[in-house]
Amino acid sequence: MQFQYNEEQALFKDSLKKFVDDNYAYESRCKLVDSAQGYSEAHWQKLAELGVLGLPFAEEYGGFAGDLPFLTAVAEEFGRGLVVEPFFSTVVLAGQLLASAAPDSIKTELLPKVADGTLKLALAWEERGSRGNPGRTDCTVVDKGDRAILQGEKLAVLGGGSADAMLVTARTDEGKLALLLVNAGVPGLTIKPYALVNGSRGATLSFSDVEATVLQTDALALVQACLDRALIVLCAEALGAMDALMANTLEYSKTRQQFGLPIAAFQALQHRMADMYIACEKTRSLLWAAIQADAQGDCRRAASVLKAEVGSGGRYVGQQAIQLHGGIGMTDELNVGAHFKLLTQIDILCGNRDFHLQRLSDLAEVH
Amino acid sequence: MSVASDQELEKFRLEVRAFLETAPTESILEAGRKTTSVFAPFAPTMAWQKILSDKGWVAPSWPKEFGGTGWDVQQRYIFAEEYNRLCLPPLLPQNLQMVGPAVIGFGSDQQKAELLPRMLSGEDFWCQGYSEPGAGSDLASLKCRADKDGGDYVLNGSKTWTTYAHHANKMFALVRTSSEGKPQRGITFLLLDMNLPGMEVRPIIGLDGCPEQCEVFFSDVRVPQCNRVGNENEGWSVAKYVLEFERGGSTFAPWLNPALERLRQQCGKPLSAQGERLIDDPHIRRRLAALEVDIQAVEHTEKRVNASLKHGENPGPMASLIKIMGSEVMQSFSELQLDVAGLDALPVQREALEIGATPGDIVPEAHSLAMPYYLNTRAASIYAGSNEVQRSLLAKAVLGL
């Protein structure tokens, strides 16, 4: 049973910690978030050199065949450091799905470019109406023999503005979920990029008679499995943010003086911080439970359990961190607010707490 | 409490409704819809204040002789209900709930005559200079100094979290005039202009990316001594009086009830062409219902506490009860609203929030407000006395601990 990173994983995690410490001072992060592109191409290249961008792919595709804890290690550090480069969208979501769903020719063409940092991807699946459920889409695809034609709209696509190519889900005539590959420059595709609340970038993608390559015509199980693994990584990012909030709040409470005492001396706040700590530890336990479940071949339930807990635990830790900081917590001057916004965003992405509670009860069997 | 008959109250309600339904301009209505914190958008809200002031309805909580309406508690509640049902922008509290009562309670006749009419009309907008970097919950530890020199006080120090200082032409401030004895003893309540030499205002960017609070710096700023309200070194009593007024004056349920109703209606709209609606999701229905329970509890506590008061009395420590309940239900409401907006809450739509902006085409207007509202509403348990401080007050003053 694995409950912590092994030596190799821990070393890798340390290299990411160093990347974050060297490049992600809060002021530099703010500048990056306000820049036109919203992330740094130099950071991206650095991440390629560190092996982050090819992490989960097989060696034949330029990857390192790193298993799930390597990805969660990266995500924890990125959550702590508030990293905004499109790692999650390119590698964890689209990269891994491409690796499991595309024919070898496409993988050979694209994955090495992802790994060396020359190609960015995005996975476009969430819509206004999907509310966490990948099987539920209003986008449609019609097979015209030699090509497929895609219609519809995807919302808040992570990294959708910077991607060179995207994987898109759409409903077929038979009511199945197809997985398609679309190039960013293709006619009929409109990309409206915007900042998301955590400072990273997303986009609304509108497809009007867009020509697409069909990767799979019945991809729901593949997509769902990929999303479940991705959920675990997303929750590791949340844990990184929760740990950072815990540490920062603890530190602040020892230095902030009111009524002649550090506010950490007030029992009401001590209990609050004890509860924040409990929330962090619950998430950490469930993260490892999910990692183990994945290693054993089925992480559906464990991923939903984790995501549901992160929804409430992350919300609690974020809200209390602000509360204990008082007025300064309500500003963009400290990174507390940025971590809080990241946790808020993570709850909404890929199905919120309510969605995963529902999914869990649907997965439960009653005898 | 005057006992108006139900019939009279109903007549009153219709009169209020008739005016509120027709008086606001389009941009005032828009400001109401686009209010994402307790502080409504400045310009249209001040325009609305002027309209209400011309009608004589701007300060229901003030004594009639100074421009109040002479309504009893029930009428005021009805006014608040009608006001919020129409989603009108809340008037900024600084003039009407803070400095106004201070001047009425402690000001000289000259101050009353000169200042009150301009507070009512909104010709002056006052900001509240209490908090300092080192003095938040422990307000009495404030350090901004006011030294006597000739007929003036000379101010040195700084204030922070001063809401809308960048819009204000006046400030009411607590300053230190003596460091002897208990910290509360040496504080003076002062009125000043915002354009005095030596003053600097720096807006602070909030979680939603917009400036709302400010830092204000004083370097040898001269304020005539006659701008004092009450006696020197006795500003704490003025501030305490105002604080109770501020807390007692706020009611939450008249705002929460129609807000919940709007959210419910929002859930009844189809999510997409396939026609599913959130209101058909049993989980959402239960959460709406649970919120209704919480709001009812706030409403009937407010009404019960109000009913026990004599005219002009304020609720004292029971105001803490209402502040804790109300602010926390507002926060739960903001969470549910966020969950209803779902993915639509993620794109930052700052331009769409501006008054007169063409509606953003990224997400529906109501959903573009959900995130800023959620973020800003975290402040409800921090300002006007944090909820920790309110709980301590309850424990001490009501439970006798």
Ligand SMILES: Cc1cc2nc3c(=O)[nH]c(=O)nc-3n(C[C@H](O)[C@H](O)[C@H](O)COP(=O)(O)OP(=O)(O)OC[C@H]3O[C@@H](n4cnc5c(N)ncnc54)[C@H](O)[C@@H]3O)c2cc1C
């Ligand atoms: C949106 C907003 C608008 C504001 N507008 C104004 C304004 O216009 N003018 C103005 O003067 N001020 C304004 N304020 C400031 C506000 O009054 C202060 O933020 C508030 O008094 C808390 O002080 P602080 O921020 O310094 O937090 P602190 O006092 O440092 O508190 C930090 C944390 O410690 C807790 N704490 C402190 N003491 C105790 C204790 N004894 N027991 C238990 N817990 C304790 C607090 O509850 C809080 O959780 C505004 C604040 C906000 C957020």
